[in-house]
Amino acid sequence: MLDMNLFREEADLIRADHTKRGIPHDAIERVIELDQSWRNLLHETDQLRREKNEAARGIGAAKKAGDHAAADAILAQVADLGERISAMESQTNEAMETRDRLRMSIPNLLHHDVPQGADESGNTVHAVHGEKPSFSFEPRPHNDLIEMNRWVDLKRAAKISGSRFFFLKGDLARLEFALQQYAVEFLRQREFTFVQPPVMMNRQAYEGVTDLADFETVMYGIEPDKYYMIATSEHPLTAMYMDETIPEEQMPLRMVGVSQCFRREVGSHGQSDLGIWRVHQFTKIEQIIIARPEDSWALHEELLKNCIDLWNSLGIHYEVVNICTGDMGTVAAKKYDLEAWIPAAQQYKEIVSCSNCTDYQANRLNIRYGQPGHPNQPVVHTLNSTAVATSRALVAIMEQYQLEDGRVAVPYALQPYMGGQTVLEPCEWG
RNA sequence: GCAGUCGUCGCAUAGCCUGGUAUUGCGCCGGAUUUGAAAUCCGGUGUCCCCGUGACUCGGGAGUUCAAAUCUCUCCGACUGCGCCA
Numbered sequence: 001m002l003d004m005n006l007f008r009e010e011a012d013l014i015r016a017d018h019t020k021r022g023i024p025h026d027a028i029e030r031v032i033e034l035d036q037s038w039r040n041l042l043h044e045t046d047q048l049r050r051e052k053n054e055a056a057r058g059i060g061a062a063k064k065a066g067d068h069a070a071a072d073a074i075l076a077q078v079a080d081l082g083e084r085i086s087a088m089e090s091q092t093n094e095a096m097e098t099r100d101r102l103r104m105s106i107p108n109l110l111h112h113d114v115p116q117g118a119d120e121s122g123n124t125v126h127a128v129h130g131e132k133p134s135f136s137f138e139p140r141p142h143n144d145l146i147e148m149n150r151w152v153d154l155k156r157a158a159k160i161s162g163s164r165f166f167f168l169k170g171d172l173a174r175l176e177f178a179l180q181q182y183a184v185e186f187l188r189q190r191e192f193t194f195v196q197p198p199v200m201m202n203r204q205a206y207e208g209v210t211d212l213a214d215f216e217t218v219m220y221g222i223e224p225d226k227y228y229m230i231a232t233s234e235h236p237l238t239a240m241y242m243d244e245t246i247p248e249e250q251m252p253l254r255m256v257g258v259s260q261c262f263r264r265e266v267g268s269h270g271q272s273d274l275g276i277w278r279v280h281q282f283t284k285i286e287q288i289i290i291a292r293p294e295d296s297w298a299l300h301e302e303l304l305k306n307c308i309d310l311w312n313s314l315g316i317h318y319e320v321v322n323i324c325t326g327d328m329g330t331v332a333a334k335k336y337d338l339e340a341w342i343p344a345a346q347q348y349k350e351i352v353s354c355s356n357c358t359d360y361q362a363n364r365l366n367i368r369y370g371q372p373g374h375p376n377q378p379v380v381h382t383l384n385s386t387a388v389a390t391s392r393a394l395v396a397i398m399e400q401y402q403l404e405d406g407r408v409a410v411p412y413a414l415q416p417y418m419g420g421q422t423v424l425e426p427c428e429w430g
Numbered sequence: 431g432c433a434g435u436c437g438u439c440g441c442a443u444a445g446c447c448u449g450g451u452a453u454u455g456c457g458c459c460g461g462a463u464u465u466g467a468a469a470u471c472c473g474g475u476g477u478c479c480c481c482g483u484g485a486c487u488c489g490g491g492a493g494u495u496c497a498a499a500u501c502u503c504u505c506c507g508a509c510u511g512c513g514c515c516a
Contacts, residue, residue, distance in 0.1 A: 039479065046478095046485040053485085056496055060450040071496095078496050202506095245440075373440025373458065375475070 001104050001364040003379075007032050017109050020116060021325045027106055034099035041095055045088040052081040104212055108360040110325065111297075111334035117324030123337070124324065129308060130317035132341055133400050140406065141344035142398045143275030146172070148406045150430030152276055164265060164280045170427030171418075175397070175410065176283065176390045178417035183285040183388045184256055186310050192256040192287060197236035199259055200227035205239040208365035211330040217266040233257030234384040237288040238357075242365040245372045246380065252291035252299060256387065259284065275395065277349070282391035289383040292369060293359065296381035300356040303385040304336050307352050310387060313413045316396050317341045319348050333358045338386075340396035351392045354385035 006014060007028070014028050055078045062071040115124045146152035151172035157165040168176055184194055206219070206228050215221070220229040230236055237257045246253065261284045268278055276282075287306060289299050304320070311318055323335040338352035359379045362368075368377035401409040408424045415422060 042478075042485085043480060046480095049485060050482095052496080054483095057450080059496060063450090075496055082496070371440080371458070373475080375459095375477095 001100075001360060002106055002109070003359070003363055004035065004103070007035060007103075013109060014106070017107075020110060020114075021107070021328075022116075022118070027102055031099055031103050031106065034095060034102065038092065038095040038099055041088065041092040045085065045092050048081060048085045048088060052078055052085060055081070101212075104207070104364070105330075107328070107330040108333050108358060110328065111356070113322065114328065114334055115322055115324040116326075118326040120324075120327045122324035122326055123321045125319050126322045126336060127308075127320040128318075129312055129320070130315065132317055133343065135343065135402075137404045139343040139399065139402060141274070142277075142342075142395045145398050145402060145406055145408065146275055148426070149408075149424070150427040151424075153430060154275075162280070164278065166276055166279060168276075169430065171421070171424040172394060172398075172427075174418060175414065175424060176394060178414045179388050179390050179393055180258055180283060180285060181417050182414055183310065184258060186313070187256040187285075187287060187306065187387060190254075190306060192254040195233075195237060195255045195257050197230070197233050197240070197257055197259055199230050199236075199262070201230055201236055201239065202227060205242055205365075206235065208242060209235045209238050209331075209361050218263055220262050220264060229262035230259060231263050232261050232284055232384075233259035233286045234288060237286070238290070238361055238382050238384065239365055241290065241367045241380075244367060245374075245377050246290065246367070246369045247372065248292075248370050251369050251380075252289050252295060255288040257286045257288060259286075261389075276391045277395055279391055282389060284389045285387040287383075287385045287387050290367065291381045291383065293378065293381050296356055296358060296383060300334065300354070300383055303354050303383055307338055307354060307385060307387065311338060311340075311352070314393075314397070314411045315413075316351075316400055316411075318351065318396075321348075331355070331357050331360050333360070340392075340400070342396070342399050344399060349392075351389065351396055352386040355383065357382045357384070 002014065011028060011032060015025050018025050018028065055074055058074050059071050059078075062068075062074065115122060117123065140148075149170075149172070151169055153167040153169065154163075154165075157167050188194060200222060203226060206215075210218075210231075214231070215228070218231050221227070222229065234257075236259075237255050241253075260281055262281055265278060265280060287303050289296075289303065291299050308320070318338050318340040321337045321339055323332075323337060328335060332355035334356050336352075336354040337350050338354075339348035340351045341347075342349050358381050361382045362379045367380045367382075369380050370377040397411060398408050401411065403409060403423070407426065410418050410422050410424060
């Protein structure tokens with residue numbers, strides 16, 4: 001959510017941003033109008049309250065003095081003020097709620113480096129790492145490899161849960177576990193603290209970290225308890241400091257979170273999502289930084305550097321992409337994606353997303369930094385980046401490390417976490 | 431899950447029974463004093479707005495009332511004990 005003062009004092013910045021995104025300005029103007037009418041209503045309400053308070057102050061004094069006639073006179077005078085005030089109050093609250101509901105739908109201000117474009121075809125290549133693997137045979141798509149090795153059971157998962165759920169079996173499950181441990185240790189050595197978050201959150205905290213539309217299309221809601229399953233550990237780890245002031249000497253806070261992630265994937269379909277590429281439940285190792293505003297752009301590059309070093313160490317060939325205006329979404333001010341080469345499909349596909357959300361989440365969550373107790377503390381910036389989403393990492397490894405017989409070589413860096421094993425063997429049953 | 435105790439400004443505390451201006455200490459900020467510091471003294475130290483002799487604020491919400499930190503209901507959270515459980 002953008003700061004209200006931005007609409008009041010620097011609305012042209014927001015207008016210019018909408019122009020760059022190619023979206024209409026109506027919502028901005030409407031927020032400004034709604035704010036003005038809220039402020040008018042608030043002032044009127046305050047005047048009525050003042051009138052009532054001034055009158056009511058006499059009641060206690062009159063009663064104490066035993067002058068019941070005077071007290072009754074004031075009671076009569078004040079009688080209907082209360083009703084007028086509560087009518088005004090509900091109007092005032094409604095005006096503010098309408099303003100803020102609309103304000104929450106207005107996207108973050110973009111960094112000037114963000115390229116313009118209508119959709120993902122406008123993303124620009126920022127860097128290329130590694131080389132396309134060459135095969136002396138026709139490489140298989142990962143959905144064939146998981147079937148012939150009996151590593152993934154989609155059918156039985158569909159039977160007991162639904163489509164896009166999966167059982168992960170044998171050596172591929174062990175490799176998944178190895179990825180988790182490797183990624184956490186990798187980031188621990190770069191001053192990130194390992195944190196395991198809750199996987200359910202309440203609505204209020206969740207509204208602080210996500211686009212409102214995500215409640216319909218992304219998150220699972222839990223009934224009858226009013227919780228939401230987290231779509232990524234970014235959400236609990238960012239909301240963690242809601243309504244707090246972080247001591248300045250602790251900044252920046254670096255965390256590496258690991259959690260199961262749950263996504264409805266409403267509207268997703270198609271051949272490109274076969275196998276375990278797009279699933280309802282997967283594990284993700286995530287980098288989170290809570291920073292002072294003046295440090296956040298350097299730290300965004302640090303997050304990207306960590307991804308690059310990590311994925312280079314896994315020996316995966318990928319591109320770094322600078323996400324354009326049309327593909328950006330609501331919360332991030334700038335976003336890099338890592339897209340891994342998928343040889344069977346002859347495509348680069350997204351495996352990592354690395355964002356600086358500036359103060360957009362922190363405004364809504366009311367996270368500040370400085371010395372606790374001081375007035376007017378500055379708001380923090382929040383940043384997040386995938387380290388490894390294991391389901392997609394497994395796809396990239398299987399596709400790029402596959403052998404002619406359908407087995408898959410283990411990336412060198414993961415071998416110590418696999419008891420020295422160098423090749424994934426098929427599961428014996430299935 | 432049951433029972434009890436509790437939730438007040440950054441921290442700590444008073445006020446609650448008996449409704450009527452939210453107390454005090456620490457910390458912090460500014461000023462005075464000082465060569466400088468400590469000590470001492472004075473003032474400030476939650477949020478909002480049109481910045482005032484303004485409004486709001488006592489875990490969240492609702493109710494009673496002219497008036498709620500205070501009374502009632504409800505939800506959330508903490509602690510203690512019991513029960514259950516990986």
